[in-house]
Amino acid sequence: MIAKKCQRRQKSQKKPRHLGPLDDSWQERLADVVTPLWRLSYEEQLKVKFEAQKKILQRLESYLQMLNGVNPVINGYRNKSTFSVNRGPDGNPKTVGYYLGTWRDRNMVCVRSNHLKNIPKKHSQVAQYYEVFLQQSPLEPCLLFPEGGYWRERIAHTNSQGHTMAIITFHPQELRQEELCVEKETVKKFFTKGSGAVCDLTSLYFQESAMTRCSHQQSPYQLLFGEPHIFEDLLGLKIHISPDAFFQVNTAGAEMLYRTVGELSGVNSNTILLDICCVIGLSLAQYTSQVLGIELMEQAVEDARWTAAFNGITNCEFHTGRAEKILPQLLKSKEDGQLIVAVVNPARAGLHYQVVQAIRNCGAIRILVFVSCKPHGETTRNIIELCCPPNSAKKLLGERFVLRQAVPVDLFPHTPHCELVLLFTR
Template identity: 65%
Template sequence: MPSPCWCLRSRKPPRGVSTPARGQRRAEPERRIRFGSGLPCEWALATKPLPSAMALSWARRLIRRPACLKWVALSTAPEEDCRQGAGRHETPRKRWMKEKKPRQGFSLPGLECSWEERLSSVATPLWRLAYEEQLKVKAESQKKVLQTLASRLREHGTDKLEITQRPDGLCCPLHPVVPSPIVNGYRNKSTFSVNRGPDGNPKTVGNYVGTGRAKNIVCVRANRLQNVPEKHKQVAQCYEEFLQQSPLDPCLLFHEGGHWRELTVRTNSSGHTMAIITFHPQDLNQEELCTQKTLLKEFFTCGPGAVCALTSLYFQESTMTRSSHQQSPYQLLYGEPYIFEEVLGLKFRISPDAFFQINTAGAEVLYQTVGKLSQADKNTILLDVCCGTGAIGLSLAHQASKVVGVEMVEQAVEDARWNAAINGISNCEFHSGKAEVVLPQFLMSREDDQPLVVVVNPSRAGLHYRVVRAIRNCEATRTLIYVSCKPDGEAMRNFLEFCCPPDSRKKLVGEPFVPLLAVPVDMFPHTMHCELVMVFTR
């Protein structure tokens, strides 16, 4: 008999392990665990709960096969839940799956059964590990990113670059992961959905477990999430209490009607709290809308929700899944229009939809790291792309001769300008608009040859191709700092576009960049994510 825990890429279990007859249930405690969804698939056999000493090994497997996380979410779901969405017309693959691997409750060894813990395993998959072990997992993950980049660079014809031929297989030196100063309750912004909970209550406020494709989504309260502060959980609980007494239904699907939608909570280090509630108006008239806004305001100011001590309460009417302030204006029902945060001695104003790093203490570490790596001085211009409220540019303004920020969200640009004024910083300017439109125009209009240090901090979607082309084709750009929270995603495409040989067909005619250094900064404890600061030069 093989060891209690084994994994083999094969359609069949290892020699010596019998499989149950068709339709026969496997006796407990022996369980069959399936990872991923492709063929051939991985099998695992467990006769005992996973020892705590092996938790790190399981976490490392999550790096190699992140698709298995969706099974963690449904690990102890009833059998009928797992089969929801099965069509009447079965493909050969579906028949093979049913016959060879009957779904009898997918689970990872040692995981408990509560819904809160399933949510924790999805949203914060490393929550069971000590923080030192989490950093080891993330270091391994970032190492694989740099190895992949080195391999892809060689495929693109950069074999002559000495930096892609390192003995460790990395494209550049990798520093140890910089830890977060705060490990628990570090999020300054949380978003909660409204949907059916494990008990079927459609007015449950929490986060999702399951997938839409499998039609097994369940909304679970975030009481056990370690990265969410208690204040956010309190506001979510009060919002659910308000929904229970409201005569209006929640909006689960737009075409099915309903009104109450998600809740966003933002806080600062001083304890100030902003709540933003999204509402689908459907066919309500203005008088009925005013009634609902009044009820909401009374609940959080003089009703049971007053315990939240909100400093700002916003209401947004929206008929879209996601909408900006320009598309669906935020309506201030109560309190101050902004909350304020202090980072590295600077004061920042934060609007309802403005981007701000979710880990304030970690942001200070990140900005200090970027400042050291940029080596900006009084002879250089710092270009801050996707600048948000201007935090990176303003924190480095004392190093550079001038800071130019570009941001798509107009309200965030207004915040950035206010932040510069309130902090007495006069060598900064901020431009509103899409980076792929504003940046090429700015770089083409420059008349001086002053060196540029470019810092980009895009979303997970990465940089638009025209932004990459403008930066690369600008000869004055000698140093590029790329900050990415998902370097193995679209950021990898950007890395290759910056470093590949010149290609006139793609209009990448500038000299290629070379990866010089990588520094991971942990901004998201308990999750698999980590900010990777990549330094490119030429």
Template identity: 60%
Template structure:
């Protein structure tokens, strides 16, 4: 089986198809969507779990493969997998003659999992696709699931998935009802025909909800497109979708756009939503990254602060992507923060967040890390300690960034936050810790892994965040 879940939810392997124990889940997604307001937004009259062998069960197995286990069991499964990753890394480093890689050393530096404070309904961003449902309805909103053997792809409604909040499901149900009213066809891949594309829903603990509807204009001229924009706007502000109480409604046209100016058109509401973390208010734009689990991110930032050891004499070099939230949360504990990893709307969001919260020692630099090395060396001349931090995407750091970190003698402490340590980040860990390798331009003194702290950001899945402290 395979599943198309958009940029936030990757493909996953199907686990054992045992019979699930009873558990509760909204039934509303298991019936047909209804355009009437009460049917679209109202609660389900009864709860049940997916039937064994059904499409909903298959989707749950792929997207949330640990859903049958209680939470303590889930953490044990993840901890065992993480120990395997560290054991394999240790074996590679030991074969290369790396320091600090004696047998059992890395696993001895692994701390227990920090659990998520919220287990169910924690996702603050979900991506929903459009395709024919298992019942043959062509405009079903959910996750695309299928098998090569069965030669079919269907869109399964996700109301039974434990990690998706009811508010996101409500918006997706309303979008499905809207599609049944629209004269335009949904966009269908790989043929590239149709207009209405996937739906992204974002939310915050402030009660803000942002809906982003991707749309392919095809050959429609602006004058022909305008009535359809007005239709979706009216549906979500005055029609059945008004029950979603959206803070922001965006249309994202699928046309060639400049990376710094994405094609997001605000149809209704506020241009941004906001999230609160201890002592800070963060602004979030439609195209900017923010951690999926806001409750667990507080724990993540606390762990980063503990491992980094920042103090009022520290210069923090932030090479992370996203909205700069991690370094902004630490800025008031440091002398200065230099951020180089932000792109697009994230830059303006971070600048707004810094200004609103009175953070004056945070700076963004568009240069690559190797171009600001002179400034880092100068900071050390004034007696400041230097801590570097990276928080890459699932693809890990590119080789140029790893080389720049290895070859910058000013960087003695590195905090690495990995959302996918079993993926390409493993190569980053190896390149940071291996002996000098002129062939790969890894000339600097190798780092040694001192501590590893896993934080469970994604209950019911096999994923988690891993914070690693490297020093040299």
């Protein structure tokens, strides 16, 4: 409700206005948007989330009828934070933090985020010294692509040992290669020999990008100094993490999430685990006959293969590419009577329709565990397609699934977001 009131105030501001000096009200407004539950105790936060998940499940139940735990780390839990660069409340265009407002309403402002409960001190320190660097740089930040500028986001990724990987994205505009080399050397010196050395970075990456987001394949991450990777301990495994790889932002919460997936899936030495997210499969590999992992990002697959080799895991097979392209052929080769347990962990956009088709039409898949970070929207459509009667027009020919159990797991204290683990059987 607090966030909605703030949004209504922002929408009423049709024209740019004087933002005024930086004070506690800006910090509270940012906290209300980024961590809107921060004013509540953690017990109250869990009650809010429980009721929200309950309503979602009740809505899902009504759709299907028509068709016939506590996170131990609640503060500073994020292992990855992405900081933007833009104009602050005081008008400083080289402010590093999080956005408030919208471009549409012309009231966008960047507010420093070191007071937020979910951001660790190390990430705030990295953001603080990136801002110090920007103040010293003669180059302007890239606030809007059409308006020019160079310096863009700063990403901080830490592990439980305190090692820190930092990534700077930079719009090259029309700079020549020798000019780019000067800028890379300048930022390297600042964080190794200048005042930024206090951040004690394990590695610093630099990515030239003329897009909002791009992968390593689109624009390679350039290692300016330090180790090329950091590592994380997860459920007894040493996980290999590269700049481009996906990893849950809450490590302790991820362990709870993967344990929940393992318990609900019921995998054993006679099952093949099909994992459309390689890390979950790696955490369960010791309990299964074989793990088949599919990942879109090539770097994530390379990380998974390294992790498997380092930890002595020999029953994993990883494939790079779009699941909707790989999955149908992969499942055809496994239709030999052996039970397949599928685990999917899609992004907020949900599963591609062809992935749903492939899962639905593979009779060997008797158990499906669906991990959703956004259980409404497209995920609801996925669930209906998995559970509806056979439909030849939609090419959903296999036996329908039945939703048996739902377990919410809180990876995001102080926010309304929650992971929902859904168990389907047939």
